[in-house]
Amino acid sequence: MTDQQTAGDCAAMGALCDEHARLAPFAGTFKSRVTMWMGPGEPMTSTGTMTNRLILGGRFIEHDYTGDPNLGPFPEFAGKGYWGYNTIDKRYEGVWIDSAGTWIQFEQGQVDATGTEWTMLGTMTNPETGKPMNKRSVVRLIDNDHHTMEMYFEMPEGEFKCMEIKYERA
């Protein structure tokens, strides 16, 4: 059950508004095809299942990812995340945790005028310099059964596309 309110009530702490409704098509179970570029050369590919559900009265999408067993350094990869719209700061917010690290990643961003393309911004520590490295994730809603996520890192030599995930409703 969701607590839907009119747009005018969105200023009230905790109330839901149109921005939360935009998250609804992401709910469900999706087959995931992951492509990762680590540098020049062929990218690495993998698959998994992403289960998303609306929680806390429709305020957040909860992501639950299980990678299919693979021969890489993380044969049983899993991750969890949350995605919502902060009505006070007026921005989408996301967090991500997974079995490959011990850190919590935070991102914040906006959706475009079409309401189908989100740009989420965050940082990751550049191990070479110890300084934060800008990270940009672009989520595109194709239709109710398909969406994609592309991730880019800002490197000294320019932006570098490091990952792309294609999601298809199972």
Add this chain to the structure above:
Amino acid sequence: MAHHTNKVSRILGIALLAGGAFAAGRLVLPGTALTPNADAAQPEHDMDDMGGMDAEMAAWMEAGTPGEHHEHLDMMAGSWKVTGWFQMDPHAPKTPVEGTDEAHWVLDGRYLYSEFKADMMGMPFEGISYMGYDNIKGQLQSIWMDSMSTGIWMDTGSMSDDGTKMVTYGSMTAPDGTVVHTRHVFTKNSDDQYTMAFFEAGPGQTDMPQTGELVYRRR
């Protein structure tokens, strides 16, 4: 034949693994070996060989593995009866809170997930949180979401060497647009009890008055 590794690409790849994806194979890329940054988390760069991971990748794998700080967080795992109070400011009356907390480890012992349920001013209230320790930054981290607000609140802090006291700091925007700074102090009272104290400061405030306290008793 030995393979040189492009350090930035390799590290980028490993950072990516913690950034929401994973590799399907061993990370061996052409390039030049660079002088490593002097960082406690990274040992001297070794040349990759035909056999196993080099010391650098091993260090990254270790950074991704739960350690002693995660053992200290275990003090909050389990089923709890929670009682306490909140107040909007030092002159306001204390609002009593009573509820439960269920906490268990997820992602192979890396993060402590908990679900908090309580009655707040006669209305049902639900919150979820994750506590973790970032081995690379050497930082205690937490996130919180609840049924009465729409933000994802991320706080960071530290813990004492013996793990009996933990502190996290954060900030949030109040509905009127002002920024509120928060401090949460977790104190282990015994194996079956811990206390969480809440402190808040608004703009222009030089101290942080206590705005709440919750006592968790194992049930």
